[in-house]
Amino acid sequence: MLAAVPPVYGLYSSFYPVLLYTFFGTSRHISIGTFAVISLMIGSVAVREAPDSMFYVPPANGSNASAVLDVEARDARRVQVAVVLTTLVGVIQFVLGLLRFGFVAIYLTEPLVRGFTTAASVHVVISQLKYLLGVRTQRFSGPLSAIYSVKAVLCDITSTNVSTLILGLACFVFLFAIKDLNERFKKRLPIPIPGEIIVVIVSTGVSYGMSLSEDYKVDVVGKIPTGLLPPTAPEFSLLPGLVADSFAVAVVGFSMGISLAKTFALKHGYSVDGNQELIALGLCNFISSFFQTFAITCSMSRSLVQESTGGKTQIAGLLGSLLVLLVVVAVGFVFQPLPQTALAAIIMVNLLGMFKQFRDIPTLWRNSRIELAIWLVAFAASVLLGLDYGLLAAIAFAILTVVYRTQSPESAILGHVPGTGLYCDVDQYEEAAEYDGIKIFLYNSSIYFANSELYVNALKKKTGVNPETLQAARKAQKKQRGKANGNPRAPLKVVSPEERGVTHEVLSYDNAEKEQGNGRLGDRLSEPVSEEAVFLEPLGHVHSIVLDWTPVSFMDSVGAKAIKQVGPCVLDPGLGVR
Incomplete structure (x- = not known):
């Protein structure tokens, strides 16, 4: 949903890269796979390169009926864009790793990363509003896309599907309560309550039993192909227009992964190699792209769950990838009635923790006004200009602050x-x-x-x-x-x-x-x-x-x-x- 490709490609991206990272990565605790921020960056590129306007088919009989959107052709093109982008990301990360460029993450200072990820969370929540409300709006990309998306939802809010909204809000409230219980009683609970799994199973059952898609027009995941796709070469003709975007995705993906890997390494008393992590992520993205995956990094929520349930090596990730394989080859059809509003609720609840980063503002105001400026510029630029241009603007501003500090020292x-x-x-x-x-x-x-x-x-x-x-x-x-x-x-x-x-x-x-x-x-x-x-x-x-x-x-x-x-x-x- 976030990456603007059919859901099954998210399953592919949760299998191949995890399998490869088990052999090439140096962190024992991070969980490799899809991540909201990276998925949204890929989705914005896919929508830009393959907008809906390219795939409207005029009526065959020449009547005055409105043009019909060719969803299959649009999705196929967006998958090609995402796959080529992932190939480029893998090449960039692998080459940077060979050149010992693991230090590049230091230019993404913590206030910059936190401001950027907070802005990305805003984009994600805005992108999920239409699924939560059950309205059909155009997906925007580029500068001011967040404002255009909110405007489109508000203009079409009278078309809200009440059944979709009620189901989505019920899932949201349930997940929020489960998250609160897990936080309050984490010392007493042997393992966290799997709220997301419960929501997926129950909402799928309710959707199937009540025929929500047919009788209440609730949007569902739809057809999930069974089995794995054969390896195919990416559409390299798309490469020239994706180079700049691939650099942004490569740097953000690596910075997310290495920061979390270092956190777990410090906590558990071992070390991680930044250059090897670059090589590992590069191989995961490059090789997996031939199997129709999109770019991955580590997820904080999955990594924390993996650690809290006793995972001490990447064997835990390997076991998780085998479960994904089971879903893809055997039981994927079971989740075809899964309502998209339930997935939107899962995404939005899991991003609530990201909005706690707004608490950085008063802390930085007291400690460092320059770092506060970096946080605010990263947030504002990423919200208004989009994640790609916003990241570049934030990095440029952070470098300017270094010049300013050397020009105006004590x-x-x-x-x-x-x-x-x-x-x-x-x-x-x-x-x-x-x-x-x-x-x-x-x-x-x-x-x-x-x-x-x-x-x-x-x-x-x-x-x-x-x-x-x-x-x-x-x-x-x-x-x-x-x-x-x-x-x-x-x-x-x-x-x-x-x-x-x-x-x-x-x-x-x-x-x-x-x-x-x-x-x-x-x-x-x-x-x-x-x-x-x-x-x-x-x-x-x-x-x-x-x-x-x-x-x-x-x-x-x-x-x-x-x-x-x-x-x-x-x-x-x-x-x-x-």
């Missing part, structure tokens, strides 16, 4: 905390005291092209030293002294360090302890000082600037040039920078 003047080896921000710590005539400047970022000018400006502002003004004053001082001696080129009178009261070296705390025992400045010269530096008296009260580059992890050529250009100015006679 800078401070440090002072020594007496009796310790600590140097702290003098604006935040009252006990931190500066040394006379010395400014210790800290900049909490690396220095590169995007912030090199900002670094220089922050240095000027914090230290109170303007290199250009200082250099001009030095020239005026030289000129004045030259005139006073009657010769502009005459050497200046030597002023000893003692007479000037200037220290030419800042000792580190450890060295200062060794030299004087109190961490204060020494009065000796540790390196030769130019003759001009001795001749000239210092301008202002600052005679030395210490640049603390502890947080600087790298510096590019632009940053180095900026420091080099500042150097001749601030390294003027009488002012030292270390």
Whole structure:
């Protein structure tokens, strides 16, 4: 339903990939198979590439009767699109795994993923409204598809099938109650109550016994082919238009899988290999696509159920896939009367937990406004632009926040905390005291092209030293002294360090302890000082600037040039920078 393909293809996707992951995966607890977010992304692509408008057949006799939708041709085309997309996803994941690109998941920061999955849940719920109400509306894809879908449902709400709505609401309330009971009494229950299985069995029985499809026009699953399909090659002519979408599905699918796999690995004391997980998912998607499956990843709800029922290896997943095989080859026809509204209720109830992620907003507001902005942009962009463009917009915004943070880091003047080896921000710590005539400047970022000018400006502002003004004053001082001696080129009178009261070296705390025992400045010269530096008296009260580059992890050529250009100015006679 979410992937816009007949339900039996969901069964195929729950069999082949699970079987393959048993041999190639490294996680012992995650449950591989269909997942709502990935299914919805595939469905949006399938609807875009094979919209209903392509498959309306005009009346054969040329009458004025309305055109008829060829459902079989439409579904066949959408299956082709989903299969080709899955093939591409598998290739991308496999190649990235071979190239050791398992680290790409770190660019999907947690606020981004949670905002994105919350938006995906909104899309899923909106897509299920028509099944819950029993109305027939067009399926939309692309930007503003969520708004168009809601509008279509509201415009057709007067056509609601009351029987469908009552059955759907009954299933929804029952599942919600079972979920609440499982949560409250999970320590007392040996296994969770299988509410979904109960709903499927009971609703199928009621639908069959009361002939809901024939007598009450309730939409049901319909024909489920018996047996497995033979392997066939994907329709590769569709490849060019699906490359961008396949990248989005590949990255989201991997990030979902690896994040959950790492969570279980940490909980149970083992490790997972991100690169091998990429290879495993790639093989699962690529090989399975030849058997008419669509892209898969892990499901949080199924994984939690598998863990809570005692599953400790992928043998549990293998057993589950064998049960799916039994349904496909033997008892699939039993579920043909299953009402679609019951499936919609199951999907919507299982997504309620995703909406709890809205609680992130007040937490992020208190802790990090930038991460809150990432969450909100990921959510809003994915709801309004669609999941594919929304994800790209969210990633781009997250990268921009990294640039912003490096452009606007904190800078401070440090002072020594007496009796310790600590140097702290003098604006935040009252006990931190500066040394006379010395400014210790800290900049909490690396220095590169995007912030090199900002670094220089922050240095000027914090230290109170303007290199250009200082250099001009030095020239005026030289000129004045030259005139006073009657010769502009005459050497200046030597002023000893003692007479000037200037220290030419800042000792580190450890060295200062060794030299004087109190961490204060020494009065000796540790390196030769130019003759001009001795001749000239210092301008202002600052005679030395210490640049603390502890947080600087790298510096590019632009940053180095900026420091080099500042150097001749601030390294003027009488002012030292270390």
